[in-house]
Amino acid sequence: xxxxxxxxxxxxxxxxxxxxxxxxxxxxxxxxxxxxxxxxxxxxxxxxxxxxxxxxxxxxxxxxxxxxxxxxxxxxxxxxxxxxxxxxxxxxxxxxxxxxxxxxxxxxxxxxxxxxxxxxxxxxxxxxxxxxxxxxxxxxxxxxxxxxxxxxxxxxxxxxxxxxxxxxxxxxxxxxxxxxxxxxxxxxxxxxxxxxxxxxxxxxxxxxxxxxxxxxxxxxxxxxxxxxxxxxxxxxxxxxxxxxxxxxxxxxxxxxxxxxxxxxxxxxxxxx
Numbered sequence: 001x002x003x004x005x006x007x008x009x010x011x012x013x014x015x016x017x018x019x020x021x022x023x024x025x026x027x028x029x030x031x032x033x034x035x036x037x038x039x040x041x042x043x044x045x046x047x048x049x050x051x052x053x054x055x056x057x058x059x060x061x062x063x064x065x066x067x068x069x070x071x072x073x074x075x076x077x078x079x080x081x082x083x084x085x086x087x088x089x090x091x092x093x094x095x096x097x098x099x100x101x102x103x104x105x106x107x108x109x110x111x112x113x114x115x116x117x118x119x120x121x122x123x124x125x126x127x128x129x130x131x132x133x134x135x136x137x138x139x140x141x142x143x144x145x146x147x148x149x150x151x152x153x154x155x156x157x158x159x160x161x162x163x164x165x166x167x168x169x170x171x172x173x174x175x176x177x178x179x180x181x182x183x184x185x186x187x188x189x190x191x192x193x194x195x196x197x198x199x200x201x202x203x204x205x206x207x208x209x210x211x212x213x214x215x216x217x218x219x220x221x222x223x224x225x226x227x228x229x230x231x232x233x234x235x236x237x238x239x240x241x242x243x244x245x246x247x248x249x250x251x252x253x254x255x256x257x258x259x260x261x262x263x264x265x266x267x268x269x270x271x272x
Contacts, residue, residue, distance in 0.1 A: 013080040017073075032073070036099075036122045039066040043116045063116065067103035070119075074100060095121045145236040152231045160224060164191040167217055174209040181205075195221045 019025040039062075045051045046059040074096050078084040087093040099122055102115035168188030175181040180203035181190065190203045194217045205214050264271060 010080050013076060017077055017080055033123065035066060035069060036119055039063070039070075039119050040117060042066070043119075063103060067100055070096070070100045092122075142236075146232060148235045148238075149228075149231045153228050156227055156231070160195070163220075164188055164195055167191045167195070167213065171205065171210060171213055174213055175205055175207055179204070179206045179210075181210075191217060194218060195224060197221045197225065 015022055016024045016028050042059055042062045046056070046063070052059070077087055077093075077096070081087050088097070095118070099116070099119040102118070105115075165188055168191035169184050171191065172181050172184050172187040175187075177183070181187045186203065193200050193203075194214060197218070205211050
C-alpha cells in the first residue's frame, strides 16, 4: 500500500507534467516547447558542414544534454501516471519515445542522430498547451475523410501504376532503347515523372512516335492529378453533411431521408 506522502508527491508531479491549467504546468509545457525547438535547431545546424567543422563537439554535447533531459521527462511521465502503458502506447507517448531513441541508437549506428528531427512531432503538444483542441477536431475530420477515400484511391493508384508500366514499355519500344530510355525501368521512371507533371527533363523523347506518346501522357497527367482530389473532396462533403445532419446521410450511397435514430440505411443497408 502506498504511503500518503508518495501519493501526494505523484499527484503534484502529475499536475505539473500533464496538466496545463496550473501555473507550474504551463511553465513546464512552455519550457518543454523551448527545449524541443532548440534541439531541432541544433540538429539542423549540425547537418551543415560549415557549422559541423567548427562546433561539432558543442553540438554533440547539446544533443546529449537534450536527450538526457527528454529521457528524464519520459520516465517522470511514466512515474506520475497511474497506468503507464496507456501513455507508452498513446500517440504522444510513441512520439516522445522516438524523440530520444536516435541518440542512443547512434552509439551503435553512426548517423542515426539525424533522425532526431523527429522531435519536431513533439510540437503537436502546442495544441494542448494553448487550448487549440478545436484544431485537433478539425484534423480528425480531415483524417476521417482521407481514410474513407483510401479504398477508392488505392484502386485508382493501382490503375495508374499499371498505366505507367504499359506507357513506359511502349516508350521504350518507340525510342528503341536509346536517348535515355535504356531499359523498361528507366522508361517507367520517365512515365511516372511525366504523368505526375514533375518533368525533371533528365530524359526526353527524340523520335516523332516518342513525342506523340509523351504528349498523350502529359495530357493524361492533368486528369490523373484531379481524380484523387475529387475523391477526397467528395468524402469531405459527405462528412460535413453527416456532421451537420447527424445520421441522415448514408456514408455508403450518400442518400438522405433517414430517421434520426436509424442504424442502417433503408436504401443500401449500410451502417449509419
